[in-house]
Amino acid sequence: MELTERQKNLLLLIVKDYIETARPVSSKGLAEHYHIHLSPATIRNEMAVLTEMGYLRQPHVSAGRVPTEEGYRYFVREMMNQAELPESVQRMIAHQFYQSRPDIDQWMTLAASVLAHQSQGVSVVTAPHPDQVKFKHVELISTQGRQVLMVLVMVGGEVSQQILTLSEPVTQERLSQTAARLNKLLAGLTADDIASLPARSDALDQDMMMLILQDMRRSESRLAGEIYTDGLTNVLSEPEFVESDEARRALRLFEERSTLQDLLVRTTLNSSVGGLQVLIGGEGGWEELRQCSMVVARYGVPGLVTGMLGVLGPMRMPYARTIPTVRYVAGLLSDLVNETIAGE
Amino acid sequence: MELTERQKNLLLLIVKDYIETARPVSSKGLAEHYHIHLSPATIRNEMAVLTEMGYLRQPHVSAGRVPTEEGYRYFVREMMNQAELPESVQRMIAHQFYQSRPDIDQWMTLAASVLAHQSQGVSVVTAPHPDQVKFKHVELISTQGRQVLMVLVMVGGEVSQQILTLSEPVTQERLSQTAARLNKLLAGLTADDIASLPARSDALDQDMMMLILQDMRRSESRLAGEIYTDGLTNVLSEPEFVESDEARRALRLFEERSTLQDLLVRTTLNSSVGGLQVLIGGEGGWEELRQCSMVVARYGVPGLVTGMLGVLGPMRMPYARTIPTVRYVAGLLSDLVNETIAGE
């Protein structure tokens, strides 16, 4: 069954109003607030129909109407394509990015901060992660005695570092030689490639190679790279979170990195870069998030390096603000990633 | 005026009980719950005295007693020296640390997690930070085109990395030579030392040196290094935070890194490594934390590299658990830092 034009406008207006005020919207209030040329009675009739169709519901018989999940979905579907971030805001955001120093960590933190601020929700951003990790460069630096700092650089610029403790002291010179040999040998190889290489005759070389392999595996398994979040306290004052334990429990998800990653991976697996998903009411099997919505997007260079970013908020979140912001920041990060690995 | 032995015991018991139950403790309840050989009436008399002296107060005339800040302070002072973490817990924690891979980042995350879990509060840990940054090693790696990854290692193992974009492409070979020259020239120097060096004749060398200097300055100004926190959601369900807006607002401090740093620096400036401070009710001029307490400690090698860690919770926090945990983890981190930079 289709919605008439009038029903559609009314529905959108109701959702919008509810998002702003957080209280059930009444026929009278609607008629007054927005000067529609309709009487409350007429609006009531239409509301009854919309309720029948599952877009609205009444908390109790003598309250106004509140959108159902279906109602939110309709709203989001309608405004998805039209919503644009004001240009001044775009410039402001872009400015911050291009002014920060060019460092993945900075960018991620900044992205999380911008998202949280603009949307007044909780933001999550994962660092860009190569689909397949390739060795680029290793550096072995003796700190002192048997302690060695290993800095491993992957193709694409990802860096991992760790401190090793050797069984016996080794000179910096020997470390440098080992590093040089490995750099030549392993350049551009994937973890699988390295695993299938024959053992090195030199014991130190062999040990280091194994450690590198291990590190690359670890890097690969971190499906989504590091996770940055911001704005946790934003939602604390939202009525949904003050009142319901359930909503508060949802926040716990955001502190547990492993579940969070799971969530992200699951929701963004089938979404392509550029595409944007809105999950309303914990769609996709997240019981804990039944009262929440997420706006997520993937960014990066498809097939090479990608990451994801999103915003979580109450189902009543300001989609009109959140959606374009997520989309814009995703685009920005894609550009930055692109520039960084250009000409690969 | 001194407290009699009986008053002291009573006071400690009351504080302990209140910490556990979160509700005002009554004379009767106290007499029943702990089998003291005293009647409620006697206890009431003593309570009246303790109230007089400012250690207790009554939320209203017909409620039990609640500790005042002064009461908490007394409690903490008394148990400060005796509280010990059960050995099984100690082993469990140590195990986690020695099992994790030896990486500052891992350690910090782990420390934050352990603190948050054990104390059921919000934990904060700052990475160890050298009192004075000294150059150790630089590595320049061409990623592609004009993009160069600069990895800077300080004495002590601190690493900073950034991506540079040069005005024109430079070969890896030339970068390596520059790095080698700078490594020789700058080894062991402080930022000030470097600033006073004459300009290099080679333009690339000079540019890089300036960038290194800049990076070191930045590293120095980050007074407390990176900040790790955990357990934010722990306190959300505590009654204090559910009820009062004020307490909730305090959490906002913890999302704003800059204020947080300020707080840490100010509170730990005059505390020595090994010492442990308990700030009750926002002592030290933090209005926002009037309802909270913090247990903070400094760790590391005095005069060389230090960091700090702490736990924030409601004034009603389980000090008996938190204090020994903070102390133990601080010791552990000190050991780890020590091992890492041993023989410097």
Added chain:
DNA sequence: ATATAGCACTCTCGAAATGAGAGTGCTAAC
């Protein structure tokens, strides 16, 4: 047919009323 006015009806929400219970302080006796 569609929109509207009117009205009866239902339900929530806040305020006021009430009463039980918790806990105290004081006094007098042990």
Added chain:
DNA sequence: GTTAGCACTCTCATTTCGAGAGTGCTATAT
């Protein structure tokens, strides 16, 4: 010094109540 007893106070949960909000339905106007 300790304790039993008792009067007193205040809170908190519960109930009652009425006002108000908002609806759905029906009859009327366009």
